[in-house]
Amino acid sequence: MSDMDWSAIREEALGQFTLAALPPSISLPAFPHAVTRFIERSKDESASLKQLAAIVETDAGLTIELLKHVNSSFVGLREKARTVQQALSLLGIRQSKMLLITTGTQAAVLSRKSKLINQACFWNACLQKAIFARIVAKMLKADADVAFAGALLQDYLLPVLTNDLYERYAGFIENRANESESLCEYERPLFGWDHATAAALLAHRWKLPDDLICCLLFHHRGLHALADKQLGRTAVAAVALSALLPDQLRQQYNGLEQLLLLQEKWPAFQLREIVEQVDREHAEMGMGVSNDFPLARRCKAALESSESNNSLFAAAS
Numbered sequence: 063m064s065d066m067d068w069s070a071i072r073e074e075a076l077g078q079f080t081l082a083a084l085p086p087s088i089s090l091p092a093f094p095h096a097v098t099r100f101i102e103r104s105k106d107e108s109a110s111l112k113q114l115a116a117i118v119e120t121d122a123g124l125t126i127e128l129l130k131h132v133n134s135s136f137v138g139l140r141e142k143a144r145t146v147q148q149a150l151s152l153l154g155i156r157q158s159k160m161l162l163i164t165t166g167t168q169a170a171v172l173s174r175k176s177k178l179i180n181q182a183c184f185w186n187a188c189l190q191k192a193i194f195a196r197i198v199a200k201m202l203k204a205d206a207d208v209a210f211a212g213a214l215l216q217d218y219l220l221p222v223l224t225n226d227l228y229e230r231y232a233g234f235i236e237n238r239a240n241e242s243e244s245l246c247e248y249e250r251p252l253f254g255w256d257h258a259t260a261a262a263l264l265a266h267r268w269k270l271p272d273d274l275i276c277c278l279l280f281h282h283r284g285l286h287a288l289a290d291k292q293l294g295r296t297a298v299a300a301v302a303l304s305a306l307l308p309d310q311l312r313q314q315y316n317g318l319e320q321l322l323l324l325q326e327k328w329p330a331f332q333l334r335e336i337v338e339q340v341d342r343e344h345a346e347m348g349m350g351v352s353n354d355f356p357l358a359r360r361c362k363a364a365l366e367s368s369e370s371n372n373s374l375f376a377a378a379s
Contacts, residue, residue, distance in 0.1 A: 066292070066296070068271075068273045068276050071276055071292070072266065072275050072276055075262075075276075076259065076262065076266075076279070079255065079259060081264065081267065083254060084260060085226075085227070087226055088222065088226045089226060091171055091173070091264075092170060093166060093167070093170055093268040094121055094123075094124065094166040094169060095121075096117055096120050096121035096124055097121075097124065097163060097166035098268060098269055100114060100159065101163070101269055101270070102269065103117060104155050104159055111147050111151055114155070115145070115146040115147035118150075118162065123165075123169060124165060124166065125146055127161075127165045128146060128149050129144075129146070131149075131153075132148075132149040160208065160210070160211045160274075163211060163215075163271075164211050171218050171219075172185075174221060174225065176220075176221040176224050177224070177225050177228045178224035178225065178228060178231055178311075179220060179225075181221060184221060184309075186352065186353060186354060187307070187308075187309040187310060188213070188214050188217060188218075189214060189347075190340055190344065190357045191213040191304035191305065192210045192214035192304070193340045194213065194303070194304045194307060194336060194340050195209040195212065195213035195297070195300040195303070195304040196209050196300070197336055197339060197343075198299075198300040199297050199300035201330060201331070202299060202300060204295060204296050204299070205273070205296070206297075208274055208277060209297035209301055211274055212277025212298070212300075212301040213277070213281075213300070213301045215261070215265075215274075215277075216261070216277065216278055216301055216304070216305060217257065217261075217309075217313075219257050219260055219261045219264065220257055220311070223260070227253075230252060230253075234311070235311065241315070242315040243315070244282060245257070245313040246258060246282040246313075256282065258281055259279065261278045262275050262276075262279035265278055273296075273298075276298050277297055277298050280298050280301075281301045281305045282302070282313075283302045284302055284303070284306055284314070285302075285320055285323075286302075287299045287301075287302035288303065306318065307360070307361075308360045318333075318361060321333050322364065322365075322368045333365065337357050337358050337361050338358055340357045341353065341357055341358050344356075
């Protein structure tokens, strides 16, 4: 993704829209200062691991999460990292930055409560989408680390928005069975913006990388992102496909049907195999997010219906 001008893509998509368009009643979360400092300092190629480690160590929560991740069975290290500097060396600066961004964003949002969203279920679905996006990104030969972070954070503002604008979002939930529009389609006429745009703007204020911001900004484009000449082979497309998976709010009314349609056009994309791989990797990660609602269970009815129809069609042929 490095050969693309992500800053220009972000600027063109956002236009003149700013966070000032959001109601003043919304209390936007604060990003951990240590992550912002790490992002800025890591841009300097002369910055040493010792200097970067010192920044992380100013935040105990980030330090613990970094060491926990590096030493998890998923990473598969023979020797445990005992210091932040060792962890940064083992992961590499780029992957470390993505991990700190996702950890920092989660911490900012988890400190808030939502009247409409169960946080445990929410982050479980986000992690499922993140693993899914990483698998698809590898299939596209796109940046898997950015895809994982972008998918994990694509909806990070929803707990805040659904709490501070509870009555507006409650209307979406109440009418979900009778309305096929997506959550973003519901938000735009109501607010003049959607949660993807708001998330991208706040991420820009936090000085997050532009390729990651674009993943947040375009995550609602679904199959259209995959067909886009500019974005179709990037992490953005992988994140957009992950957004079609089922979640607590049922943001995409027919998301699974779209993914099932995709596998007819893209032979390498076998939804059941990917879904089962997601659950396996989820169990191996050790990130502390309980998979109480496995993705295979969420997708079971749609997959079985599709496979049954295919069997009937084959028999008839």
